[in-house]
Amino acid sequence: MCKKMSKTMRKRMARAEARSSDDDFPDTETKKSPVDAAAAADGKETETSEAAARPVLCILVGSEYGTGKRYAKQLAHEAEAQGWATEMHDAATFDRRRLAAEPTAQRVFAIIASTHGQGDPAPSMAKLHDWLLDDAAVARAGMDLLHTRYAVFALGDERFKHYCRAGLVLAERLAALGAKPVAGPFCGNAAQPRARDAAFDDFAAALWRTEGAAAPVATGAVAPVLEYTLHHHPAGRGKKRKHSAAPTPFPLPLPGRAPSAAAPCWADVTKREVLTDGDRSTLLLEVDGVPEYEAGDHMGVLPSNPPAVVDAYLASLCAPPGRSLDDVFSLVPAAKKHRGPKVGALPQPAAARTALTWYYDLTGAPPTAVLRQFSTFTRDPEEQAAFRALLDGAVDEAELPQTVLGYLQRFPSTKVPLGAFLELMPRSQPRWYSVASDSATHGSRAALCVSLVAGGVCSTFLAALEEGDALPCFIRRSSFRLPRDKKTRPILAVGAGVGVAPFIGYLHRRQAWADAGHRLGACDFYLGCRTAASLPFRPFLEAAEAEGGAGAPRLRVALSRAGGPKEYVQDALEKDAPGVWAALAKGAAVYVCGDADGMARGVDAALRRICSAEGGLSADDAEAYVAKLEADGRYMKDVWSVGLPTPAQGAAAHTPARRG
DSSP, X not given: OOOOOOTTHHHHHHHHHHHOOTTTSOSSOOOOOHHHHHHHHHTHHHHHHHHHSSOEEEEEEEOSSHHHHHHHHHXXXXXXXXXXXXXXXXXXXXXXXXXXXXXXXXXXXXXXXXEEBTTEEOHHHHHHHHHHHOHHHHHHHTOOOTTOEEEEEEEEOTTSTTTTHHHHHHHHHHHHTTOEEEEEEEEEETTSHHXXXXXXXXXXHHHHHHTXXXXXXXXXXXXXXXXXXXEEEOOOSGGGGGGSOOSSSSOOOOTTOOOOSSSOEEEEEEEEEEEEOSTTOEEEEEEEOOOOOOTTOEEXXXXXXXXXXXXXXXXXXXXXXXXXXXXXXEEEESSSSOOSSOOSOOSSOEEHHHHHHHTBOSSSOOOHHHHHHHHTTBOSHHHHHHHHHHXXXXXOGGGSOSSHHHHHHHSTTBOEEHHHHHHHSOBOOOEEEEBSSOHHHHTTEEEEEEEOOTTOHHHHHHHTOOTTOEEEEEEEOOSOSOOTTOTXXXXXXXXXXXXXHHHHHHHHHHHHHHHTTOOOOOEEEEEEESSGGGSTTHHHHHHHHXXXXXXXXXXXXXXXXXXXXXOOHHHHXXXXXHHHHHHHHTTOEEEEEEEIIIIIHHHHHHHHHHHHHHHOOOHHHHHHHHHHHHHXXXXXXXXXXXXXXXXXXXXXXXXXXXXX
């Protein structure tokens, strides 16, 4: 369980008040989801029935990707096994007025909230989060939360500065408004998926104890309660053409809509070039057909799983009677009034092979709750007992299979029905790349710098592409851009390895500005790599420096494996401490791109030491100075953590985690 955080409460409340307004959050009318509308229509009758019947667990989900929604479904399933009535809502459409509970209501709000960027909530949680932190908006609503009970499960990554902040701030704010916490808050750490699952189990168990329920029911003891059914689409022509498999695995963007993870564009590969070779190989891919973007933005790539892995999974699945895994299926809600966020629906009807190739995370860490549910389909009793023993911690973690496939192959009598697999299996998430170009100079083309990771799903997918192939992708706007209204501001750009990518885009953007006659500030690049030959874009960077001119960079390259003393980018910064301090005094902005756990932490510490050594600041004042740089938008980070498919978090940390 995590301790509450209060350091940044006033700051967060001020930000929320600035963002919220009567127009954004009308006090008298709120957009409702179908579930919310139905609940509102029940009115006082619902409250009365709650008081006389079983307790109600109202689950609010604020998660941009699938982890929070998966936990929400698990919690609803366990709650019903405990005898609770359940509701599940996307926080974006939840009617906040329902937070004010009647004194007799037996309702508990379970809030699952993930953290993004500078400790911010997921987009779907943002409105509710900001409204709660806005004193004026809460006062106008006249809501009494004294009888409201809640519990928070916060999702984050402990390697980042603002670990689980969004959920923890929500928990603290609800308590300040008079609501009663019944458990937690608990924190789930993305850096340790198994420990995160265990923390969620503790969170759920604490909830059940609040109502004096019996010991928690293991979800693996009974078959999963599925909210979707598998619908078969017969192949046909003419009027039945719509039942055939779609020409692409994802729907195409609607006219006038920007491409997204749900409906990406298909960009053609126009250039493929090996930038560096060896133990840290990098690849340049240039694609054409993307919407307008700027240097610093991110491209989300939707990779496919390797065919051999897909084949292995298909061997463990069962098609419905009389059907084939090659048939086209979709998942449709089992009930006419489907409850809560649509967690299980497919992007569009697809054959099993297509679905497993594009929609599912087949190689990630296996979620314990999913494995428990899959164990109910193990036909051999001895295998089933052994399967569940693994899940109960009977062996050392190092001996556990590393994927769901590993469990299915260890216990071959486990034959999961296709419908259950498609609903319960975690979904694949976009892999993010900082774009190494700019629309100002590249138009509809975009360049990616790909680090080739052995066994990495996305880097393997991208490495296999040839010129003329197409890949599904979309652009996400980032605040890691250069400010258009501060072109003369000096730039200190710090990056290691493929972290140089957005800075290549900066050079293109600055060149476009220079060609248009704009005055530009100085530009210093502090770049790190193992050897000079392993620096991506090295010829381009050296040529840009040699040419000089308004947009040219000054390069400082730190080499950590060149045969001499190891030097990292933070060391290069400190060697140039007087120049760094002088640039900061002139209003320079610092941009950092690379590994969050090592490089970014090292740069942060180096900046504080420079402020102390060159500016004469105490340790506390240096920390405050760096914090103010961040608050003023002069210290930006585009960082990621190695090996995770979830979005990274931290100070201006916009790039999600896995680059491979």
